[in-house]
Amino acid sequence: MSTFEPRAHRPAPEELRGRVIMVTGAGAGIGRAVALALARAGAEVILLGRTVRKLEAVHAEIAQLSAPEASIVPLDLERALPPDYEAMTAAIDKRYGRLDGLLHNAALLGTLTPIDQYEVQTFMRVMHVNVTAPFVLSQHLLPLLRKSPDAAVLFTSSGVGIRGRAYWGAYSVSKFAVEGLTQVLAHETEGNSRVRVNIIDPGKVRTAMRRQAYPSEAQETLPLPESLTAPYIALLGPASLGVTGQRFAAQAP
Numbered sequence: 001m002s003t004f005e006p007r008a009h010r011p012a013p014e015e016l017r018g019r020v021i022m023v024t025g026a027g028a029g030i031g032r033a034v035a036l037a038l039a040r041a042g043a044e045v046i047l048l049g050r051t052v053r054k055l056e057a058v059h060a061e062i063a064q065l066s067a068p069e070a071s072i073v074p075l076d077l078e079r080a081l082p083p084d085y086e087a088m089t090a091a092i093d094k095r096y097g098r099l100d101g102l103l104h105n106a107a108l109l110g111t112l113t114p115i116d117q118y119e120v121q122t123f124m125r126v127m128h129v130n131v132t133a134p135f136v137l138s139q140h141l142l143p144l145l146r147k148s149p150d151a152a153v154l155f156t157s158s159g160v161g162i163r164g165r166a167y168w169g170a171y172s173v174s175k176f177a178v179e180g181l182t183q184v185l186a187h188e189t190e191g192n193s194r195v196r197v198n199i200i201d202p203g204k205v206r207t208a209m210r211r212q213a214y215p216s217e218a219q220e221t222l223p224l225p226e227s228l229t230a231p232y233i234a235l236l237g238p239a240s241l242g243v244t245g246q247r248f249a250a251q252a253p
Contacts, residue, residue: 006234006235007248007249011234011237013041014041015233015237015239016041016233016237017042019042020098020099021100021236022073023038023045023046026048026058027049027050028054030202031049032225033225033226033229035058036061043101044068045071046070048075049074049106050074050077051074055074071095077133078128085140093144097147098147100145100151102137102141103236104138104153104178107129108125109212110122115169118169123169126169126174127174130170130171130178138185145195146193152195152196152235153195154198154200154232155198157200157201157247161179182197187245190245196242196243204222205222205228223251231248232250
């Protein structure tokens with residue numbers, strides 16, 4: 001087992017220069033913060049999300065950094081069909097010719113409801129966005145990732161993805177599935193490609209999803225997403241070369 005610790009990483013200027021990295025759910029929260037951090041480190045960032053207005057705002061923020069120009073991929077992961085994924089992949093291939101990093105960050109919380117009362121339609125929506133969409137996106141983008149001399153795929157989990165908790169329903173189940181998807185893809189790509197696959201648990205972060213899950217929690221006690229970006233840069237960049245199939249936490253226990 002590697003002793004690599006992404007939390008100890010201190011990003012260097014231009015560390016990601018020349019790398020093309022996609023971030024899903026890039027319009028707000030952790031996705032936005034990581035996208036900006038990647039751009040500051042020199043990466044060409046592909047911003048994927050369902051709300052064009054939010055993506056355009058992040059794109060403008062990146063432009064103000066004098067960083068490499070970002071690109072926008074408006075895609076609703078709940079409703080996207082195979083032709084949408086195919087068009088997206090073709091557009092990325094045409095513009096960049098490869099993909100060096102992929103952060104699966106987008107997710108739905110669903111509802112905090114007992115299993116015997118959980119709405120089937122909501123369960124299916126959460127599983128689709130949190131599990132099926134990352135699977136389909138990875139499947140379409142793997143050929144572009146394999147064109148990279150050093151590619152990184154990073155999935156996002158949660159504490160309830162390794163130990164189920166009452167009322168967390170579809171979200172918890174979906175994160176267990178993402179843990180499994182990470183392990184399967186890491187095993188399949190290890191030794192036969194230059195693609196490494198890991199998973200990160202961001203922990204308690206001041207985001208809209210966290211506020212939805214814990215409405216009475218004092219938000220000011222939680223770290224901002226901007227304070228947790230270093231591990232993401234480590235796991236999406238050259239610092240984690242050769243590290244695959246592992247689970248990491250963005251915050252100390």
